[in-house]
Amino acid sequence: MRQESILSPDWLTVTLVLGGVLVCYYLVPVAALFLSVPLGDVIVQMSDPSVVQVVATSLVGATISTVVATVFGVPLSYWLSREQSRRSSIIVGIVVLPLVLPPIVSGMVLHMVFGPSAPIGRLAAAVGVQTWRSLLGVVLAQTFVASPFVVVTSLAAFSGVDPTLEAASRSLGKGRLTTVYRITLPLAMPGIVAGMALAFARAMGEFGATMIMAYHPETMPVRIWLAFSGRGVDTAFPIAILLVLVSVAVLVVLNTVASNPWT
Amino acid sequence: MLELTTLRTSYDAFDLGPIDLTVENEVLAVLGPSGSGKTTLLSTIAGIVDADGGMVTLNGTELTERPPEDRDVVLVFQDGALFPHMTARENINYAATGATPIDALIETLELTEVLDRNVETLSGGERQRVALARSLATEPGALLLDEPLANLDAPIRHRLRHELRDLFVSLTIPIVYVTHNQRDAAVVSDRIAVIHDGDVHQVDTPTELFAHPETPLVASFTGNVNVFRARIADHDRLEWSGRRMCAPIDGRDVGQSVQFCIRPEHVSVVQSSTNNPNVFAGTVTKSVFQGSSYNLTVQLKHATDPVRLTLSSRTYDRLELAEQEQLRIKLNTNYIHII
Numbered sequence: 001m002r003q004e005s006i007l008s009p010d011w012l013t014v015t016l017v018l019g020g021v022l023v024c025y026y027l028v029p030v031a032a033l034f035l036s037v038p039l040g041d042v043i044v045q046m047s048d049p050s051v052v053q054v055v056a057t058s059l060v061g062a063t064i065s066t067v068v069a070t071v072f073g074v075p076l077s078y079w080l081s082r083e084q085s086r087r088s089s090i091i092v093g094i095v096v097l098p099l100v101l102p103p104i105v106s107g108m109v110l111h112m113v114f115g116p117s118a119p120i121g122r123l124a125a126a127v128g129v130q131t132w133r134s135l136l137g138v139v140l141a142q143t144f145v146a147s148p149f150v151v152v153t154s155l156a157a158f159s160g161v162d163p164t165l166e167a168a169s170r171s172l173g174k175g176r177l178t179t180v181y182r183i184t185l186p187l188a189m190p191g192i193v194a195g196m197a198l199a200f201a202r203a204m205g206e207f208g209a210t211m212i213m214a215y216h217p218e219t220m221p222v223r224i225w226l227a228f229s230g231r232g233v234d235t236a237f238p239i240a241i242l243l244v245l246v247s248v249a250v251l252v253v254l255n256t257v258a259s260n261p262w263t
Numbered sequence: 264m265l266e267l268t269t270l271r272t273s274y275d276a277f278d279l280g281p282i283d284l285t286v287e288n289e290v291l292a293v294l295g296p297s298g299s300g301k302t303t304l305l306s307t308i309a310g311i312v313d314a315d316g317g318m319v320t321l322n323g324t325e326l327t328e329r330p331p332e333d334r335d336v337v338l339v340f341q342d343g344a345l346f347p348h349m350t351a352r353e354n355i356n357y358a359a360t361g362a363t364p365i366d367a368l369i370e371t372l373e374l375t376e377v378l379d380r381n382v383e384t385l386s387g388g389e390r391q392r393v394a395l396a397r398s399l400a401t402e403p404g405a406l407l408l409d410e411p412l413a414n415l416d417a418p419i420r421h422r423l424r425h426e427l428r429d430l431f432v433s434l435t436i437p438i439v440y441v442t443h444n445q446r447d448a449a450v451v452s453d454r455i456a457v458i459h460d461g462d463v464h465q466v467d468t469p470t471e472l473f474a475h476p477e478t479p480l481v482a483s484f485t486g487n488v489n490v491f492r493a494r495i496a497d498h499d500r501l502e503w504s505g506r507r508m509c510a511p512i513d514g515r516d517v518g519q520s521v522q523f524c525i526r527p528e529h530v531s532v533v534q535s536s537t538n539n540p541n542v543f544a545g546t547v548t549k550s551v552f553q554g555s556s557y558n559l560t561v562q563l564k565h566a567t568d569p570v571r572l573t574l575s576s577r578t579y580d581r582l583e584l585a586e587q588e589q590l591r592i593k594l595n596t597n598y599i600h601i602i
Contacts, residue, residue, distance in 0.1 A: 173335075
């Protein structure tokens with residue numbers, strides 16, 4: 001009886017109405033953005049070689065930073081999920097630090113390590129690698145702000161995999177690596193891919209840290225800012241629409257991959 | 264042969280051992296209540312929990328420091344621990360070494376119909392069969408089972424425990440079968456080890472353990488057994504609540520305080536008045552129908568502790584018993600066991 005009253009149509013209607021307000025809050029501004037510019041203007045922008053270059057920089061940078069975040073973040077999240085101790089709590093705190101830092105501050109701290117007068121920046125420049133005002137600078141900035149999404153989401157995914165399954169696999173004669181590859185990773189994969197999708201989206205939209213680390217080559221958010229500050233908000237709309245379209249397209253692909261991969 | 268030598272460990276603030284056990288190519292049931300250390304014992308043998316001391320050896324090879332995958336000891340978990348992203352067939356193939364004919368295993372465990380189903384859709388009994396097939400597909404040197412029947416309905420449990428017994432007989436490896444259920448232990452095993460608070464209290468064959476528990480604790484794990492305090496009165500008599508009765512004293516000292524036990528099914532109801540010292544008058548205070556039998560609680564006139572007995576439904580009806588009915592019961596000398 002108790003469960004029936006919770007799931008009764010009246011109560012569900014109330015939750016839908018409350019949630020619906022929030023959904024409208026998301027959708028209306030995006031719809032207004034799309035309605036603000038004729039479709040032709042967006043198509044014209046897409047044929048502009050400099051815009052194509054900006055889109056490419058954003059896509060390549062976000063892809064590389066997502067891969068880097070995954071390669072380093074997934075092992076860390078696995079370790080965190082299996083290590084229940086005070087030090088793991090401290091490390092989780094460190095991981096989420098970039099989430100709570102203002103992006104512009106993230107750019108400043110990165111600049112102090114990888115900038116032209118910073119030790120690592122100078123060392124890299126000495127061997128011909130420029131860590132600022134380069135695609136590498138974009139990737140460094142995007143990875144810093146986006147990788148926590150991979151770690152935090154994958155951590156939740158790994159924590160949801162029953163350790164008994166790993167124990168069973170090892171008892172059946174399979175080593176740690178085989179067990180992780182064939183049991184743990186497939187079961188955690190939806191969560192990992194969700195984390196990658198969030199990291200990619202965050203990297204695509206990253207602006208503050210990128211502005212400090214790599215004003216050039218321009219990413220889409222930087223181009224939007226330049227258009228807005230130079231010629232007014234109307235001139236920024238077409239490229240903003242492009243950014244939304246590219247991000248949504250990639251998220252749809254990742255979400256399709258993430259949904260229930262074993263069926 | 265699986266040997267545990269002063270094996271001990273601490274896990275989740277629980278201390279296990281030291282435990283000494285030897286398991287030949289037989290089934291050893293580890294019987295004990297929840298929290299007694301049964302699962303910790305299996306996990307330590309399997310290498311999932313590290314031992315703090317002692318040794319685990321299998322056929323003379325020490326396993327104590329080896330990781331679980333190098334022990335040749337397979338643990339079957341309580342719920343089967345089947346991999347949910349695989350079908351039943353994929354679960355079995357995952358473990359297969361290639362040496363074992365999987366088809367024969369599948370046939371023996373009647374899994375043909377469920378092989379291509381996702382394991383999430385299997386019933387409890389089917390899951391346990393798949394888990395067992397998966398374990399045997401590795402051709403283990405020893406098999407450990409953690410309450411494999413615990414979550415099953417009574418009819419399936421009844422059927423599966425007999426099937427398990429038949430299967431185990433065909434395997435010539437040490438098998439450790441953990442359970443809190445006396446009936447499972449009695450049917451499935453060759454010997455039973457009673458464990459409580461991390462220590463083994465008695466190891467014996469099922470018949471011997473049920474007939475001659477060495478301590479009241481062991482007696483309490485082997486069913487709803489009656490345990491009473493008494494005193495040795497002479498070479499063949501016990502004094503129990505002021506009454507003398509015949510009992511197998513076995514050379515104990517006169518005057519010694521002891522406890523004796525008798526199983527409910529070994530207490531009988533007698534109809535005629537008799538001078539037999541083992542017959543006592545009392546009143547039925549509780550009667551519980553169990554299907555094919557009744558469990559009675561009888562308050563004797565001379566003793567404070569009630570006596571529990573089990574009667575077949577047929578006998579119960581023939582004697583026209585009911586609660587508050589007067590009766591006489593007999594504690595058969597042959598079934599009295601002094602602890």
